[in-house]
Amino acid sequence: MATLELNELTKIYDDAQGREVAVDSLDIDIEDGEFLVLVGPSGCGKSTTLRMLAGLETVTDGTIEIGGTEVQHLAPSARSIAMVFQSYALYTKMTARQNMAYGLKHSTDLSKAERNREVEDIAELLDITELLDDKPDEMSGGQKQRVALGRAIVRDPDVFLLDEPLSNLDAKLRARMRTELQQLQTDLDVTAVYVTHDQTEAMTMADRIAVMNDGELQQVAPPEVAYDHPANEFVATFLGSPSMNTFETVAVENGDEIEFRHDGTTLAAVPHDTVECADGEPMTLGLRPEDVRLSDDPTDGTFAADVTVSEYQGNDNFIHLSVEKHDLMARVPSDVYPNPGETLGVTVSPRDVFLFDADSGIAHKTRGLPDEQPPKRSVSNP
Numbered sequence: 238m239a240t241l242e243l244n245e246l247t248k249i250y251d252d253a254q255g256r257e258v259a260v261d262s263l264d265i266d267i268e269d270g271e272f273l274v275l276v277g278p279s280g281c282g283k284s285t286t287l288r289m290l291a292g293l294e295t296v297t298d299g300t301i302e303i304g305g306t307e308v309q310h311l312a313p314s315a316r317s318i319a320m321v322f323q324s325y326a327l328y329t330k331m332t333a334r335q336n337m338a339y340g341l342k343h344s345t346d347l348s349k350a351e352r353n354r355e356v357e358d359i360a361e362l363l364d365i366t367e368l369l370d371d372k373p374d375e376m377s378g379g380q381k382q383r384v385a386l387g388r389a390i391v392r393d394p395d396v397f398l399l400d401e402p403l404s405n406l407d408a409k410l411r412a413r414m415r416t417e418l419q420q421l422q423t424d425l426d427v428t429a430v431y432v433t434h435d436q437t438e439a440m441t442m443a444d445r446i447a448v449m450n451d452g453e454l455q456q457v458a459p460p461e462v463a464y465d466h467p468a469n470e471f472v473a474t475f476l477g478s479p480s481m482n483t484f485e486t487v488a489v490e491n492g493d494e495i496e497f498r499h500d501g502t503t504l505a506a507v508p509h510d511t512v513e514c515a516d517g518e519p520m521t522l523g524l525r526p527e528d529v530r531l532s533d534d535p536t537d538g539t540f541a542a543d544v545t546v547s548e549y550q551g552n553d554n555f556i557h558l559s560v561e562k563h564d565l566m567a568r569v570p571s572d573v574y575p576n577p578g579e580t581l582g583v584t585v586s587p588r589d590v591f592l593f594d595a596d597s598g599i600a601h602k603t604r605g606l607p608d609e610q611p612p613k614r615s616v617s618n619p
């Protein structure tokens with residue numbers, strides 16, 4: 238395994254259709270054994286980045302270093318990488334065993350017996366021993382993805398690249414494979430770059446996530462840091478389901494507090510020393526649905542809002558509200574199930590208020606208060 242460094246990595250497509258900056262000067266240092274998830278909406282440049290790392294796409298500018306050696310000019314086969322694709326990309330005429338052994342045959346001088354032993358060891362790890370003599374069209378999607386993973390692992394590369402490997406699987410299998418992949422990554426201690434547009438996948442699997450938008454890197458951070466302390470409004474609203482509520486507000490000084498008003502209604506107030514902003518400055522207020530607390534009494538709380546829809550979810554409910562004709566989503570315990578038309582009181586604690594520059598979207602306040610101890614969290618990767 239090895240470190241992987243992307244230095245000002247850039248890809249510009251310049252063809253008859255025009256000029257497109259698909260990846261704009263990406264800088265990311267990935268540690269040895271780290272699982273980095275590249276996440277962002279469709280078209281943000283994730284696949285292009287991965288394809289440049291794999292050598293399937295030329296680099297317009299910048300460098301890629303694996304273990305300190307520049308590789309951007311090397312052919313894919315000379316890079317010590319293995320890639321797992323969404324489409325599995327298995328050879329349909331070969332058995333699982335032949336598919337897995339194929340790369341070894343071409344990249345090592347192992348004997349046939351040695352190759353077989355390697356394949357069988359990895360098959361056991363992935364619980365696919367009984368599939369080794371089957372061909373892909375005899376396998377389910379999940380089984381094919383396991384064989385594709387096995388084919389990558391058996392080559393023992395320095396870096397794994399995974400391009401939306403779970404997106405062709407149904408929801409249940411996807412959740413199971415997500416857990417298995419995490420376990421596998423911990424066991425193998427591999428350096429991996431995993432691309433997905435699915436923020437749940439990103440949040441649950443990553444050591445760190447790299448959030449991209451429009452070819453540009455927005456933030457690289459452990460998932461809980463990006464969630465609680467997003468660099469900007471884009472990251473804040475991209476991460477989290479349901480996504481963060483945002484309101485265009487104006488800051489108004491009121492004694493020791495600064496209030497944030499939307500169409501004359503005060504939606505939140507925070508102590509003066511919490512955020513730097515001038516009286517009258519426009520600010521985007523962000524409230525996560527799970528931080529919106531509801532009360533039966535409309536006069537209880539910071540403002541009142543009307544229930545438009547209650548969505549029963551089982552373990553919790555999503556309550557859609559309207560405040561000054563603006564939608565507000567609350568995520569509440571399952572025993573809170575108000576009727577449409579009811580008017581409720583809404584409270585948001587100052588520590589849960591997020592504020593972003595109204596023009597640039599840069600975060601001015603994220604979760605917490607200045608003197609507060611960070612809440613205790615158990616860390617999965619100490």
Ligand code: ADP
Pocket residue numbers: 250257258259277278279280281282283284285286
């Ligand atoms: P993602 O994987 O995040 O969905 P891509 O990396 O596939 O995004 O694409 C990033 C941008 O580059 C998009 O605007 C896409 O249209 C453009 N793009 C990708 N491949 C090509 C190509 N071969 N020629 C021209 N533009 C391309």
